Amino acid sequence: MNDAFDMETLLRSALVPVEPSEALSDRLERGLSELTDAAADELADWELSAMRDPRNWGRPVAAVVVGGAAAGALVLVRARQQHNRRPGSGLPALAHGIRDAASDLRKRVGG
Amino acid sequence: MYEERDKRRLDDEFTELYRTHLRDVYSYSYYRVGNHHDAEDLTEQTFLQAYRHFERAQRESNGRPLRPWLIRIAHNLAANYYRDRSRRPQTSLEDAAVVSAPHSTAELAEGRQELHDVLQGVSKLPEDRREALIMRFALGMDNREIARAIDRSEGATKVLIHRAIKQLEQGLKEPGDE
Numbered sequence: 001m002n003d004a005f006d007m008e009t010l011l012r013s014a015l016v017p018v019e020p021s022e023a024l025s026d027r028l029e030r031g032l033s034e035l036t037d038a039a040a041d042e043l044a045d046w047e048l049s050a051m052r053d054p055r056n057w058g059r060p061v062a063a064v065v066v067g068g069a070a071a072g073a074l075v076l077v078r079a080r081q082q083h084n085r086r087p088g089s090g091l092p093a094l095a096h097g098i099r100d101a102a103s104d105l106r107k108r109v110g111g
Numbered sequence: 112m113y114e115e116r117d118k119r120r121l122d123d124e125f126t127e128l129y130r131t132h133l134r135d136v137y138s139y140s141y142y143r144v145g146n147h148h149d150a151e152d153l154t155e156q157t158f159l160q161a162y163r164h165f166e167r168a169q170r171e172s173n174g175r176p177l178r179p180w181l182i183r184i185a186h187n188l189a190a191n192y193y194r195d196r197s198r199r200p201q202t203s204l205e206d207a208a209v210v211s212a213p214h215s216t217a218e219l220a221e222g223r224q225e226l227h228d229v230l231q232g233v234s235k236l237p238e239d240r241r242e243a244l245i246m247r248f249a250l251g252m253d254n255r256e257i258a259r260a261i262d263r264s265e266g267a268t269k270v271l272i273h274r275a276i277k278q279l280e281q282g283l284k285e286p287g288d289e
Contacts, residue, residue: 007280008248014229015248020137024151028158032129 125165129158132178135250136185142245143189145234153192157185179259182246186260232282240275247272 133154140153161168161181168180233241239261246252246260258268 011248014226
């Protein structure tokens with residue numbers, strides 16, 4: 001056995017995969033699901049306001065494309081969670097991310 | 112034209128990506144930041160970013176696996192994490208390896224110090240070498256995947272890993288020189 005082989009064996013033993021906690025999985029799935037909802041709400045709001053302006057009447061196709069992707073994401077993930085569970089605290093990063101993503105979505109739809 | 116079946120496919124694939132690689136992203140994050148609290152935060156941020164750009168990534172991947180893209184997101188976020196907070200990775204990587212490795216108690220006692228030394232050695236490597244070793248050994252990525260994640264050629268990646276292992280060996284043989 002050479003040194004390189006020994007070191008690789010040691011590295012495999014030392015750098016083992018680390019399992020995330022159940023709490024993280026739950027929190028992440030809840031957050032991603034909320035992101036989906038937030039994106040869908042943003043899209044619905046935009047569609048209502050935009051369609052009052054005739055210049056935007058040609059845009060529904062784009063809205064369907066982007067909104068479909070946002071609203072439909074994570075259907076399987078969401079199936080694991082309870083619908084009425086809401087985060088009480090401890091999700092500032094996700095909340096911030098959700099706002100950013102919703103804003104990003106609005107920009108993409110609005111062009 | 113975007114159709115309902117495309118949407119459903121995208122949903123399924125993101126869900127699959129998330130479920131398949133949650134442990135990869137978490138492991139990478141953990142070995143980068145050295146503690147579970149920040150690793151969780153980094154993992155959350157990574158999947159949020161991934162969600163935002165998933166459709167484009169799918170389009171541009173040409174069918175290649177998306178794990179390198181996912182790890183690259185985590186890599187960029189980790190870089191921001193250190194820049195924003197002006198801190199370095201924690202060298203104390205808790206006891207993930209020792210706790211998770213399927214060793215007997217006697218083996219554990221004997222090997223614990225050795226594994227601890229290896230982890231300490233890894234944490235002292237230059238960032239690119241450390242990253243490459245984490246991807247190779249903690250995530251089981253091959254040279255091609257690692258090359259995509261760190262934006263280097265496969266050849267350069269192979270050399271990088273070889274040098275990282277050599278440096279680690281050298282450091283462990285001569286701990287007083289560090």
